Amino acid sequence: MAVPLEAFAQLLARDDAKIDLAHGCLMIAQDAYPRLDVERYLGDIERMAMRLRGRMPQTLGAEERVAALNEFLFEDLGYHGNIDEYYDPRNSYLNDVMDRKAGIPISLSVLYMAVGRRAGLPLEGVSFPGHFLVRLRMRAGVLVLDPFAAGAPLSEAELRERLQRVIPAGITENVPVSELPLDQFLEAATNRQILARVLRNLKGIYRETDKPERMLEVLNRMLMVAPDSSAELRDRGIVYQRLECYRAALKDLSDYVEREPDAPDFDDVRARLVEVSALCARLN
Numbered sequence: 001m002a003v004p005l006e007a008f009a010q011l012l013a014r015d016d017a018k019i020d021l022a023h024g025c026l027m028i029a030q031d032a033y034p035r036l037d038v039e040r041y042l043g044d045i046e047r048m049a050m051r052l053r054g055r056m057p058q059t060l061g062a063e064e065r066v067a068a069l070n071e072f073l074f075e076d077l078g079y080h081g082n083i084d085e086y087y088d089p090r091n092s093y094l095n096d097v098m099d100r101k102a103g104i105p106i107s108l109s110v111l112y113m114a115v116g117r118r119a120g121l122p123l124e125g126v127s128f129p130g131h132f133l134v135r136l137r138m139r140a141g142v143l144v145l146d147p148f149a150a151g152a153p154l155s156e157a158e159l160r161e162r163l164q165r166v167i168p169a170g171i172t173e174n175v176p177v178s179e180l181p182l183d184q185f186l187e188a189a190t191n192r193q194i195l196a197r198v199l200r201n202l203k204g205i206y207r208e209t210d211k212p213e214r215m216l217e218v219l220n221r222m223l224m225v226a227p228d229s230s231a232e233l234r235d236r237g238i239v240y241q242r243l244e245c246y247r248a249a250l251k252d253l254s255d256y257v258e259r260e261p262d263a264p265d266f267d268d269v270r271a272r273l274v275e276v277s278a279l280c281a282r283l284n
Helices: 006-012 021-029 038-053 062-076 094-100 105-118 156-166 191-208 212-225 230-242 246-259 266-283
Strands: 124-126 133-138 141-146
Touching (some): 006 021, 006 212, 021 038, 021 105, 021 191, 038 062, 038 094, 038 105, 062 105, 062 133, 105 124, 105 133, 105 191
Antiparallel strands (some): 124 133, 133 141
16 A cells, blocks of 8 residues: 655655654655554654653753663663664664664664654764764764664764774775764764665665565655655666556656766666667557
8 A cells, every 4th residue: 555655745845954853754664554653653752752851850961861861762661773683674664663672773863863852952863974873062072872872972982993894995085094084974964864864774675675666665755855866766767667667667767867968877777768668669
């Protein structure tokens, strides 16, 4: 049962700061769970935040408030990183994360921010390479936290070590990773960027498990979040072709070659376009 996308479009039409990230992630989950009661899960988040606020008197400092959030989510409620089934798509659907109390870095971060923000902590997402993080700006600097590791704060040395693991040697133009300015990797991600990263994770999972119908659902939403993404348009055209939706494939692939005449895969996509055009002609 296909899920109407109008509500998702209305959410994305808001200014980025007014996009409710948890709401957007639950809408994404409706593709896998068409009868999902989004309002119920949003209510659960509100109730979690209310319980947390009761533990955080106004006299608490920022770090103490973070400690209270960590204790509440990870010790009392038992949320944890799902290391053993990391690539299970359920780790990317916020309702499943809440039901199973397990997720991957970005889904746990979304919940962490949703509860924390509602309790008065202005948490921000960070699209750190290879591992989504959360940050909190304070008077003395920025506190970087890892919800996948129970909200543990990360030192500069730990962040640089993580960069070393994910950035290949020689890619930074003769500047050692150890000397790269960290600030460029710790910029706050917009809500749209976070939704796009959730969708990219799902796209990768469904590509690896060869589920084109699921990939199509993800790509439809991705192109609403990032309508200028030519790569997503091309990939949706290819999925349409696999699903024998030839006219839709023709439209997406034609738009791609028009947008990207200098793309390195232009000839390959053009050849695919000729094939799809011939298949469309047979339908007439």
